[in-house]
């Protein structure tokens with residue numbers, strides 16, 4: 001495991017009665033791409049501002065490469081920042097914009113120019129060196145902002161919704177560009193977004209925040225397939241949640257009864273194992289849920305088809321059943337000849353592999 005270059009212990013921030021960040025511990029490894037993800041008001045920007053030194057904590061400590069910077073000024077921390085509004089200097093050329101932080105650090109002009117050109121190569125825009133920011137597209141300006149930030153090789157780059165102002169196509173492209181640059185530079189990146197797909201695509205680990213606290217910290221796959229709470233299950237991707245009662249343990253998983261005890265099924269469990277008799281919710285992702293025509297007299301978890309949507313390569317069925325509550329159940333599978341045979345109103349039985357389902361204690 002690479003050494004940790006950001007260590008946060010008990011960091012806390014209040015604004016009057018509002019706890020923007022409850023006491024929080026977080027370690028970010030050297031070279032890691034960590035994303036702070038969460039709904040509006042969950043504390044992402046508060047945590048990022050504390051790391052940047054743009055605001056001061058009420059308590060706790062923060063080390064960057066082992067140096068205590070808890071109350072240090074932003075310029076005393078070895079960090080760079082990229083924001084949604086590119087904040088380039090409008091009266092300077094692209095090259096001068098990028099060379100600026102180097103000149104501020106006392107690098108000689110010829111050396112600064114050389115490094116600025118290398119940074120422009122890195123973001124694949126060497127031909128715009130003599131243009132002014134207003135002569136660039138939004139995506140180009142954001143790449144220049146990134147080049148200006150990485151040119152002095154900070155230990156950590158902080159990015160606050162850097163792609164928020166770009167349209168979807170450009171955002172997808174810039175996600176790949178940022179990932180490539182991250183791979184090539186090996187710098188630690190702490191990235192803020194409220195877009196779960198962006199977080200899943202880009203991160204080594206996601207720190208999912210809720211109400212000023214870390215709800216779950218782990219790899220995208222951890223959070224997607226092994227959520228610890230209903231909030232995590234619901235926040236990341238489409239989810240089906242079924243009410244069930246624990247009937248026993250079964251290796252790494254649980255045996256469950258669903259639909260008022262009519263059907264038995266299995267599910268994996270993470271963390272504390274709920275005792276028999278406890279109510280849980282079973283999470284099954286749409287692509288892990290199978291459907292069959294109901295066989296007469298066979299016990300089945302049955303649901304009624306509400307809608308059939310063939311969206312090109314993927315078919316989605318929406319169904320309803322009492323054990324799923326008000327929310328329609330979603331089943332997704334590759335489109336085939338079978339897709340057009342499902343009928344609205346017909347009853348189907350649902351099934352899944354125990355390893356593809358997760359029981360979450362309520």
Ligand SMILES: Nc1ncnc2c1ncn2[C@@H]1O[C@H](COP(=O)(O)OP(=O)(O)OP(=O)(O)O)[C@@H](O)[C@H]1O
Nearest residue numbers: 015018020038039040041042043044045046047194
């Ligand atoms: N300067 C401030 N004064 C008072 N309350 C604040 C201040 N800054 C943040 N808060 C409050 O702290 C909480 C966390 O806010 P924060 O901006 O960190 O959330 P966020 O997850 O970044 O949200 P968003 O995605 O909307 O930017 C919110 O309840 C917010 O209203």
